[in-house]
Structure formats: C-alpha cells, structure tokens
Amino acid sequence: MCGYPSYLIVFRVSVQLAFPTMFLACTCLLIVRCPDKDPSLVPWNPGHDERHKVQIGRGTFLKLESSATVHSIIIEDGGKLVFSDTPRVPITLRARYIVIRNGGELHIGADKCPYTSRATISLVGRSTEGPQVEQFGKKFIGVDRGGVLELHGRRSLSWTLLSRTLYPGGLQYGAYRYDRRRGSRGFNVRVIDPGTARLLRADRFDTHLWANESRRLQEFLRSQPRGRIVAVAVGDSAARSLSVSARNDLQELLGSEQARHLGYRQPWAIVGVIRASESFVVEDRRLYQPNGSTGMAIARRDFQTYDGTHFTVTAFSEWVHGVPHCGFRVEVSKGVVLNLMDDTSSWLPGDQIVIASTDYSMYQAENFNLLPCPECKVNQVKIDGKPRYLHMGEVIDGIDMRAEVGLLSRNILIKGEMEDSCYGQNFCHFFSHDTFGGQIRILRNFASVHLSGVELTNMGQQILGSYPVHFHLAGDVDQKGGYNPPTYVDNVAIHHCFSRCVAIHGTNGLLVKDTIGYDTLGHCFFLEDGVEQRNILYHNLGLLTKPGTILPSDRNAIMCVTIRDQVYGNYIPVPSTDCMAVTTFWISNPNNHLINNAAAGAQDVGIWFIFHRAPTGQSVGQYPEGQSEFTPLGVFYNNRVHSNFKAGLFIGSGVKTTESNAEDPREVLTVDFARFRPHQNADPRKPRVPAIIAGLVSFKNNDHGAWARGGDIIFCNSGFSDNGIGLTLASDGTFPTDEGSSLEVTKSIFVGESINVGCNGGQNRYWGKGAHGEYRTLPRNRTFPIRGFQIYDGPVRITQCTFKNYMSVHERYSSALAFFMRNSWQISPQNNVSQVKLEWNVNLEVFFGKPGQWFGTNSLDGDQTSIFHDLDGSMTGYPDTFVARADNYLVRHSGCLSVPRWNGVICSGKYAQVKFPVQKNKCL
DSSP states (O other): OOSOTTHHHHHHHHHHHTSGGGOHHHHTTSOOOOGGGOTTOEEEOOOBOTTOEEEEOTTOEEEEOSOEEOSEEEEOTTOEEEEOSSOSSOEEEEESEEEEOTTOEEEESBTTBOOOSOEEEEEOOOTTSSOOBTTTBSSEEEEOTTOEEEEEOOOOOOEEEBSSOBOGGGSTTOOEEEEESSSOOEEEEEEEOTTTOOEEEEEEEOTTTOTHHHHHHHHHHHTSOTTOEEEEEEESOOOTTOOHHHHHHHHHHHOOSSGGGOOTTOOEEEEEETTOOGGGOEEEEOOOOTTSOOOOEEEEEEEEOTTSOEEEEEEEEEEETTEEEEEEEEEEOSOEEEEBSSOOTTOOTTOEEEEOOOSSOGGGOEEEEEEOOTTOOTTEEEESSOOSSOBOOSEETTEEOOOEEEEOOOSEEEEEOOOSSOOTTSOTTTOSSOOOOBEEEEETTOSEEEEEEEEEESBOOSSTTOOSEEEEEEEEOSGGGTOSSOOEEEEEEEESOSSOSEEEEEEESOEEESOEEEEEESOSEEEOSSOOOSOEEESOEEEEEEOOSSSGGGOOHHHHHHOOTTSSTTOOOOHHHHSOOOEEEEESSSSSEEESOEEOOBSSEEEEEEEESSOOGGGTTSSOTTHHHHSOOOOEESOEEESOSSEEEEEEEEEOOSOOOSSOOSOTTOEEOOOBOOBGGGOTTSOBOOEEEESOEEESOSSEEEEEEESSEEEESOEEESOSEEEEEEEOOSTTTSTTOOEEEESOEEESSOSOOOOSOTTOOOEEEOTTSOEEEOSSOTTOOEEEEEEEESOEEEESOEEEOOOOBTTBOEEEEEEOSSOOSOOOTTOEEESOEEOTTOSOSEEOOOSBTTTBTSOSHHHHTOEEEESSSTTTSSTTEEEEETTOTTTOOTTOEEEGGGTEEEEOSOOOOOOOOOOTTOOO
C-alpha cells in the first residue's frame, strides 16, 4: 500500500511524455530550425531611447542583434521578436514592460535549439513612476490571450547533492588561525597531520629565559613521527638560553639552515617536515632593529591531504613598534573543490552556485562563484571562497543528509533593475532594500509558454499578484486544455527575489521541474486559491524562504501585528496562530504531485498541505464547501525537508475563507482550522483513500520533522533525524470529528542525534553538549525534550520502525516515543505499537513527561490519559500490554509493572474509550 508499485511507474512515464524532448515519434521527422535562423526575420538594432514605445504588429518579424533600451514593447497580431544567437557581444534589452498578445511571439532559443549566447532582459522603473498597465501592473513581461513566450537557455544540470562532506574552511578539521602579540616568548610550535591538515599538537618553549626548555624542545621534536609537519614561530626572543644541541636538532630534524645563527629578538619562522629532505623546509629570519619594527619573517608551504585538498601552513614572526607578534595559519589553498553526485561539466567558471544548509538554521546556506578547474573530474567543481559552515555529504544512519548544491546562473537572464535602498510605499519599515522587482505574468488563453534554462533575479514585488513567475487564472495548461506540448517551467533559477518563486493561481496541469527558488520573500512554490489541481512539482529545490507581507501566512510576528488594514475593528492578530506560516511549497489542494523535491530551509515550514474549506480569491464558488479536505492526495514521493524552523512537512490546518467581520475579526486567509480526510471522489460517503507519504527524508528541523492531522494518512519508507520531534500523528479517529480515521508510520527510521553535529553560527540559537559529550547544535532549546514519534489523540499506529540514538542527558530528556505535551484532548487506547526495533543507543524508550518547563503541570486530561498498546512486546518486552502514565488509576491495577524512568506503567488487560457528550453549560 505504501510503495506505489505500479501506479508510480505509470506516473513516471507520463512525466517523461510531458516533455517536448521526449516526443521521439514526431521529432525524428522534423527538421530542427533555430528561431533566429528564420529567413523572414529583419535585423533590428534600435539603439537606446528610454522614450521609444515599440509596437511589433502584423507582418513585422524582427531579430534583435544588439543591446537596446526602449520604453516598452507590445508584440501583437502575429508580430515576432527573436533574439539573435550570434551577436558580437551579449544582448541586453531594457524596457519598462513587454506585452505579448493576440498572436504575438517572443523567442530566445527553442526547445530543440537552446540559446547559446548570453541574453538579458532588464525590467526598469520605480513603483512611483508611470501608470499601471491593466491586468499586469508595472515592470513586467506579460503574456495575454494568444501570446507566445518561448525562452530556452543552455541546458545545464540544475541541482545535485554533495557526495563528500564540506567542512568549515574547506578542511575536515577546520582551518586554524593563531595570532599573539604578547605572552608568546620563545619557540611557538605547531604540529600538523599532512594527510588531514589537522592540528595535532601546540606548545611553547621559552628558550630565552629557561635553560631546561631546550631539552624539552628536543624531546618534543624527537617524539614526532617522520613526515609530520612542524611550524615554528618565535615570539619576542628565543635565543639566549637556546642550547647548541637544540640548534643542531632543528637543523637535523627540520632541515633549518638559520637556527644555528638565531640571535636576540630576531623574528624567525619555519615550516618543515620531520626528517624530510631540505627541499621540504621553508624558513625566514629578520634582524632586530633599534626602532622596534623588523618586518615580518614568513614561512609558508603548500601540502595536499589524502583526499586531494591543497592546504597551506604558514608561520610568521615580527616586531611592530616594540611589540612582538607571531602566529600561524592552516588553510585551504588553490580553491576548495566540491565533490558532487552528478556530472556537473555543464557548470562553467564564473557561474554562481548555492550550497544548502544541513543544520537547523537555513541561514547556513552559502553561495559561491566557480573557478576554472582543469584538474577537476566531471563531478567536481572549484569555488572561489571558503565555506563558513558544515555541509554534510553523507548518508548517516540510513538518512540522506547530503547538502543540495544548486546552479543559480543561466545564459538567459531576466532581472529587475533596482534602487540602492527602499523608497516610497514599499514597506520600508520592514525592508531596507528595494523590493519593487520585475515580474512575469501569464494569463488565460495564452497560445504557448515554455521557460527553460532561464535565470530570474530581482523579481517580484510586495504586491498581490506580482511574482517572478505567475500563471494567473490560466485554467488547464496541459493536454486537457489543448496545449501540446504542455506548458512547463523547467530548469529555471529564481534567486534573490522579492515575492514568491512560481505562483500557480487558478491553473491546472502545469509542470514545474528542476527549478530553484533561493533567498525569496513569502511562500515560494505557491498554489493560491485552493482550486489548483494536477500540477506536477518534480525535482525542485527551495531554500532560504523568508517572510513577506502579502498574506497573513507570509508574515513574521512583527509584520503580523503591524499590518492590520484588513482586520475588523481593533483586533490585534495573534502571530503564532494567525500568521508565521511562510512555506517553501505551499500546497492548497491535495490533488497535486510532489516528487523528488527538496525544501531546504524556510522560516516556518518546508512543505505544507493546507486546506481551503471553500475556494478563495477570484476562484470563489468553483467547488462545494469542504471538498478540498476530502480530496485524495496526489503522488508524494521521495521529497526532502530540512533546516526549517517549525516543521519539515505539515499536513493540516486551513485558511480563513471569509472576510473579517464582527463575529470573526481576523483577516481573510489567516491561518485557520481544517482537517484532511481523503475519500474517493472527494465524497465523505464513499470509502477512504489513504494519503501515502512515501520516502520522506526529514532532518534538522527545529520543531517537527513532520506533523499530520486527519486520516487516513500513511508514512512509509521515511527517515527522521535530529528533529526536535521526529513525527507527530494526530488522528481524528476518536470522537467526535471523523470516527474511523487513523494514521500510520511504517518501515521508517528515527534518529535522535546523529554525527551531523552542525556548526555554531548562522543564526543557530542553541549550542551545547550532545549525548556523547560532543558539542553540537540543538533544536528549540538546550532543555527541549527530544522525541522520535509523538502520539496525539488517535488512533495511530507505528510498525516496523527503528529508533537510534535517543539518549537522555542531565539537561534534557530524549525518548523514542512520547506524547503531545500539555494536551487537553482525549487519547485513544487503539494507539498501537508493533515490530519496532530499539538500538543499543536508546536509553529512554518511552516518556510520559514530568511537571516542569516544557510539560507545565502535566495534569491536563490528555496528559493523564496518555496510553498505547504494545501489540507484540517490541517496545516493552511484554506482548499485548498497554503502557500508560504511572498515575492513571483508571488503567493501573495490582498486576501492572511500574517503570519509574518512563513515569509509566505496563499493564495487561483490555481497555476502551468512553465519551460522555455534554452540552455547554449543562451538567451530567
């Protein structure tokens, strides 16, 4: 039931057939003609005139051959504009807007003939300038009825994964840096492992003041194995008590020619290799000067680690205005090389990439430019800087934690030209930078739109409907709507943008594939009104999704309480419940397909299935109230969620679908209550259709790896690691909401603390000791009780799952299984556990909580009635037993076994749940 055995195979075929490149039967009969080779095109070189309003109409077919600046362009009535692919210099077209309609066409490359040169469309203008264009606004490319927009850049790999861990500074044990101005008299010595660049030993020998320090220095050097790197830097002075024997050892062991002649207060630095030839040594010495400044003695030598990383060891020594100064550096040289999973030979020097965070903070994402690397293999690239943070490149404990690496550069660039700072009515109290970028808007009944190999930056506006890519009420855009080939957004990089990434609004059947959304404001991949269905999101990457102002769910706490123009009366929004839900993949209708995507860092949630009880916005009335909550889930397969603050995956909740009023003063589209209950044909009278969450990978999310409410929902073949709470299942199968529904997790792995210890910094809030004494980043708080699987009401089932490394320490509890904290809701005795495996490094199997910081009084109804059924004894060692809280005297009897460290009891017997419905203000 959880593997998509035949259905997924059929679906994969349909995805391939959706691409024009796969129409082999047709393509083999066609002669491919690049659009700029059309003999009917007339060369066009309009020059630069910001007042020139261009109209390309019937019978006008233009080939842009050089850069140009115009006021605007309207392409209509069969007119055509094509970018030349053989210009002498790259083409940049600047305009306030471009409208394509009524048979007008804009082409840069073609699907069978990708553009090979460099082309830029730069959208210009301030929000305070000029009139709005009806249906489009300002600063845009707009495709209206009958318009054709075909942009096809060079094909390159969109994103991949690290295949080897990338360490801070580019070295496995980190770069080393030491500077000292006083208190360093004598020989300062560092010993480095040549195979790993790891600092092994650090010591100081005051051979100026103490005679016995020479002997200790000799013993230290003689104890080092052949081949070790030794760096020495003199601080202050090292010569007065330095023995002849020690000077000879420095020559014999390190190859020094200058140690014999080292004098009073002379700066000296050396980098050598123990018992190597003299060719391995580098040293430098300066004479002391009466003015107290000597110049710097520097010794620097390059080495190479076992894995091929080049690094430099530097030692230096000097006097500056009478103050001694010495130090060391161990750092990468010749650039840091990334090892990647796929062939990246399509990535070029000068291209920009981003490496995702693999820690709790999304702000550990880093971007770099690529350097030439003739020595690199096809799956390697060299970057122009040194990483600040740890980026994992391993599968750990069965969980794939390899960092995503995305290409941000494309040879077709569409960008907004920006001001140096925020201005006008652009929410400058929230943003210091200009947020009035460009936009692409596609309207219903367009003729053809395909975007591939395109880069979008400085796009989007903090205005409703003004997004980098916006399909606006376009209806069916696949074969069902008569589009052949179907519409797609493929291999597009959207980065440093100001409002979403791809907005799918009132649009069905769109394919969004291999597209990156990085450093954007508001929901990134965004389904808007709750009516959008059959869209395919395949192998997309979203990261660094930040709050925006447009919807309540986009906003952070400050925006939430400040923006109140749409609330009723004096209502003050509650940020934690009304807002604070910005999400990378915001899916407002379950009948959409998510496959192989990565949500690699959002302020709140990675992927959120959220439900519109009724269609909203301009889609009002398109389905009956409540239908969305009953609609079966599309394919959800092999998606990754990590580095999100609230949750990696969230299934549940809805949005308020009514305008603010006296009875409910909250703004429309505020986060609201809803529950997912999928049934056949979205009809609650028909059988349930389980929602299958297959192959989810969830790690390093501050709060939840995943949360799901409703039923039936089944998680399988999934992995949860280093989350505050791995997975919470909150079924509605008890009274009174949706009796009979349930949730299940099966064939999955839960890990409390992995060897991904993270990296302090990048807005990680908590850094402390882990279960094995190591320092690591921590979720939520140093004292937050970590839980693998959390039960909330029920019935829920966990079966054939493995738990690893849940180790409580004195600061915090860490348990494999636990219950929702401060729970006032009922708990079902049909919460079943079976065939679980607890590895040796789980020291707290179950925990019912205790009064304190996180659990409060631990005395609410749900707290006291927490219970589950161990069907086969795999959790407790006692088959067919119930596990309940120790003070649950409705369950506890004389035959129960007390487990104090769980705050629980193991009891035999049969237990049922009884509900007494009591009307408000009535007594039993």
